[in-house]
Amino acid sequence: MDTLEDNCASLRAQIASTEAQLAGLKRDLANAEKAAAAAKSENIGPAGNRKEARIAYKQQWPLEQEEYKRYGRQMIVSQIGLPGQLRLRSAKVLLVGAGGLGCPAAQYLAGAGVGTIGMVDGDTVEVSNLHRQVLHRSQNVGKYKVDSAIESLKDLNPHPTYIAHRTHLTPAEAPAIFEGYDIILDCTDNPASRYLISDTAVLLGKPLVSASALRTDGQLVVLNNPPRPPGDKHGGPCYRCVFPKPPPADSVVSCADGGIIGPVVGTMGVLQALETIKLITTPCDNISQPKDSPAMHLFSAYADPLFRKIRLRSRRANCAVCSSEATVTLDTIKSGSTDYVFFCGSASLPSLLSPSERVSPRDYLASQSENDDSKGESSDPSSKSPVLIDVRDEAQFGICNLENSINVPISTILASSTSSEGLPSWLPPDISPGSSNPIYVVCRLGNDSQVAVRKLKDLGLGQNDRFIADIKGGFRAWREQIDPEWPEY
Amino acid sequence: MSDSIPITVEFTGGLEILFANERQHKISLPARSGDGNPSNIAYLLQYLVDNLMKDQRKDMFIMEDNVRPGILVLINDADWELEGEENYELQPGDNIVFVSTLHGG
Numbered sequence: 013m014d015t016l017e018d019n020c021a022s023l024r025a026q027i028a029s030t031e032a033q034l035a036g037l038k039r040d041l042a043n044a045e046k047a048a049a050a051a052k053s054e055n056i057g058p059a060g061n062r063k064e065a066r067i068a069y070k071q072q073w074p075l076e077q078e079e080y081k082r083y084g085r086q087m088i089v090s091q092i093g094l095p096g097q098l099r100l101r102s103a104k105v106l107l108v109g110a111g112g113l114g115c116p117a118a119q120y121l122a123g124a125g126v127g128t129i130g131m132v133d134g135d136t137v138e139v140s141n142l143h144r145q146v147l148h149r150s151q152n153v154g155k156y157k158v159d160s161a162i163e164s165l166k167d168l169n170p171h172p173t174y175i176a177h178r179t180h181l182t183p184a185e186a187p188a189i190f191e192g193y194d195i196i197l198d199c200t201d202n203p204a205s206r207y208l209i210s211d212t213a214v215l216l217g218k219p220l221v222s223a224s225a226l227r228t229d230g231q232l233v234v235l236n237n238p239p240r241p242p243g244d245k246h247g248g249p250c251y252r253c254v255f256p257k258p259p260p261a262d263s264v265v266s267c268a269d270g271g272i273i274g275p276v277v278g279t280m281g282v283l284q285a286l287e288t289i290k291l292i293t294t295p296c297d298n299i300s301q302p303k304d305s306p307a308m309h310l311f312s313a314y315a316d317p318l319f320r321k322i323r324l325r326s327r328r329a330n331c332a333v334c335s336s337e338a339t340v341t342l343d344t345i346k347s348g349s350t351d352y353v354f355f356c357g358s359a360s361l362p363s364l365l366s367p368s369e370r371v372s373p374r375d376y377l378a379s380q381s382e383n384d385d386s387k388g389e390s391s392d393p394s395s396k397s398p399v400l401i402d403v404r405d406e407a408q409f410g411i412c413n414l415e416n417s418i419n420v421p422i423s424t425i426l427a428s429s430t431s432s433e434g435l436p437s438w439l440p441p442d443i444s445p446g447s448s449n450p451i452y453v454v455c456r457l458g459n460d461s462q463v464a465v466r467k468l469k470d471l472g473l474g475q476n477d478r479f480i481a482d483i484k485g486g487f488r489a490w491r492e493q494i495d496p497e498w499p500e501y
Numbered sequence: 502m503s504d505s506i507p508i509t510v511e512f513t514g515g516l517e518i519l520f521a522n523e524r525q526h527k528i529s530l531p532a533r534s535g536d537g538n539p540s541n542i543a544y545l546l547q548y549l550v551d552n553l554m555k556d557q558r559k560d561m562f563i564m565e566d567n568v569r570p571g572i573l574v575l576i577n578d579a580d581w582e583l584e585g586e587e588n589y590e591l592q593p594g595d596n597i598v599f600v601s602t603l604h605g606g
Contacts, residue, residue: 111606113606114606224602225606226514229515230603231600255570255602256570257570259571259601265515265604266605267605270605280606310514315524322579323583324580325580423518427557427558428557
């Protein structure tokens with residue numbers, strides 16, 4: 013028994029000793045591997061002190077483990093690399109506008125690991141935004157766009173710092189907001205904001221990545237790049253150099269009125285993110301060198317080729333902001349003496365019709381049923397049957413229209429001359445200067461219809477006491493007063 | 502010198518609406534304007550308004566005898582300000598583009 017027990021004890025001791033030896037070997041191996049890796053990254057020989065190498069290794073990794081995985085696919089692209097990633101992380105980017113341009117731009121910048129992302133927008137999310145403003149979710153309708161966007165961005169990448177500016181950019185606040193950022197993205201939708209953003213960016217020395225889109229087309233331009241002080245000819249042109257005078261307010265069309273295809277504005281927003289990443293990751297000494305001549309990129313979804321590059325002028329010698337003759341300063345912006353609303357004007361409302369030339373949807377419907385009732389009794393019913401002209405464009409008419417209405421787009425009406433000699437070909441055949449049947453005109457909101465009524469009267473169609481009127485408030489009012497199921501688009 | 506200069510004129514950014522909804526127009530421009538000088542961009546503008554533009558809203562294209570603000574004029578893909586603006590003399594095969602700036606976003 014004793015010998016058996018001694019044998020067991022001896023075997024246990026041998027196992028324990030071997031296990032201890034094995035553990036020691038494993039520890040040595042692990043240390044050796046760490047030292048080797050550290051030595052490699054530090055470029056010190058294998059003879060280097062292990063303990064020091066381990067400390068150096070710990071200091072060597074500037075990103076968190078998760079960040080290497082997250083950004084690895086872009087870091088292994090030579091144009092980015094680790095230096096580019098570190099520049100992205102220390103960059104502060106401001107997006108003005110959290111809509112069709114701002115959403116995709118912010119999404120890619122957050123994904124890429126831009127360290128600080130600010131967004132300015134005073135609007136709230138609407139259902140009609142969702143087809144293109146890709147950060148917003150249906151459940152966030154009614155919420156501030158910047159809050160909705162940042163909620164999505166945090167989901168995507170928790171690392172960056174996100175700053176919400178829940179306001180429409182005002183001249184009084186713009187300089188203070190822009191101060192805290194390195195690069196500005198113009199993702200807005202109106203000329204007054206575009207001039208304010210450009211002026212402020214130039215005066216604070218920030219490059220500006222600007223884009224816009226409407227219907228099937230988009231435009232992209234990097235302005236004030238390189239950003240040089242006003243008067244320095246080597247700086248890139250600003251928005252005012254390219255467009256010294258704003259367009260007439262009547263010629264400015266919004267996405268709500270003109271329409272927009274989601275991927276068109278998305279393409280432009282994604283390109284803004286790309287240009288921003290290029291600006292951030294291109295080493296400074298390259299940026300300070302003379303650049304290629306400034307350019308604008310035009311995108312046109314239904315053209316071939318899709319993209320077109322145009323060469324732009326350099327800084328304008330008498331530019332109001334970036335030249336030595338500048339008259340706009342941070343003070344004139346903040347004080348309001350540079351008046352952007354006045355500068356850009358506001359669209360004039362169409363010449364209003366008198367109350368007798370307008371009928372409400374309710375009264376129009378009542379007159380129609382009267383007309384139907386009297387039809388049986390009248391000897392000549394056709395002479396008085398009214399004509400309803402719908403002046404929306406063909407696409408909108410195709411979405412919804414009233415039975416018996418005739419589609420004559422307002423652009424067709426406005427394109428024709430006002431001379432009453434030789435009536436335009438778009439006039440429905442049952443309207444002639446000699447007839448007297450009433451004419452009603454309807455549109456989406458009740459503006460174009462008034463313009464059309466005026467035009468019909470100018471053509472001399474109001475003779476013979478013919479009644480010509482527009483339907484007040486258009487189809488929006490029609491939906492409110494008559495048919496709640498009328499599509500609201 | 503031939504009597505006419507073949508050029509291509511394009512309208513984008515919504516301006517095509519003023520020109521029968523056609524983006525691209527190939528035209529033969531008289532080689533000399535009424536006063537006998539070689540045809541330049543200023544003459545082309547007048548020619549387009551008189552001959553190509555059916556729409557009556559002339560002020561959507563021309564204001565105060567010049568292109569209205571908010572329209573870029575490109576001569577062979579360069580801003581016309583790089584080429585001498587309205588004094589640039591047209592050459593056969595030139596491509597002139599009128600781009601209305603967009604504001605949506």
